[in-house]
Amino acid sequence: MARVEELLAEHGTTYAAEAGITLADKPQPLYRLLVLTTLLSTRINAELAVAAAKELPRSPSAMRASTWQERVDALGRAHYVRYDESTSTHLGEAADFVRERYRDDLRRMNDAAGKDPRQLEKLVAEFPRIGRTGAQIFCREAQAVWPWLRPYFDQRALRGADKAGLPGDPRRLARLVSGDDVARLAAALVRVGLAKTGRRR
Known part of the structure; x- marks a missing residue:
């Protein structure tokens, strides 16, 4: 995608x-x-x-x-x-x-x-x-x-997913990347969400 x-x-x-x-x-x-x-x-x-x-x-x-x-x-x-x-x-x-x-x-x-x-x-x-x-x-x-933690997308990451036009369900999000990239996707979504709100983490 x-x-x-x-x-x-x-x-x-x-x-x-x-x-x-x-x-x-x-x-x-x-x-x-x-x-x-x-x-x-x-x-x-x-x-x-x-x-x-x-x-x-x-x-x-x-x-x-x-x-x-x-x-x-x-x-x-x-x-x-x-x-x-x-x-x-x-x-x-x-x-x-x-x-x-x-x-x-x-x-x-x-x-x-x-x-x-x-x-x-x-x-x-x-x-x-x-x-x-x-x-x-x-x-x-x-x-x-x-790996047992995956998929871990907290509310910050899910807000970022919403702003990025991506699914709001953690398992659907995880299917968009390989297992090793789930943490990177979560980080990306947090950064996107925080950038738009002016917050830092």
Whole structure:
């Protein structure tokens, strides 16, 4: 479908890819996605959140080893300054939480969620600052490496589909692309929808 190919070409970069995260079903990239999700879960420009993700420690152990001020400084280098102090605190708390709950391996959320997307949302929302909106961001991106999540199109993506003249049913949308491109299509639809509303995520 020409419209879908156009959307993927123009807007089909996931936030993880934009942040330089090569997503894989491995502890480090999944943790980096969680950090990016935390950064995107505030009312701040997504470009700043993506830039900040590149500056921060890349594993929960490295995050725990960093000081609060080092994290503030990393956020400052990316101009993520409006919420830098509270975000530094939450990132430290989340690094502790991922050790206590998942032994530093977020793949364990698969079993904890019973491979139920709604349950995964709830588990992700338990991390400091993330909440329901952030959980949906995480799931949209994680479906790239966790096929059981597909198709995951939240309300932001479905609003984008409506504006792009595409079906509003997640399964019909997923049939428009190969399985590996479902996450890219969801990202494209979110970007289209947010561009038209002036919002950022």
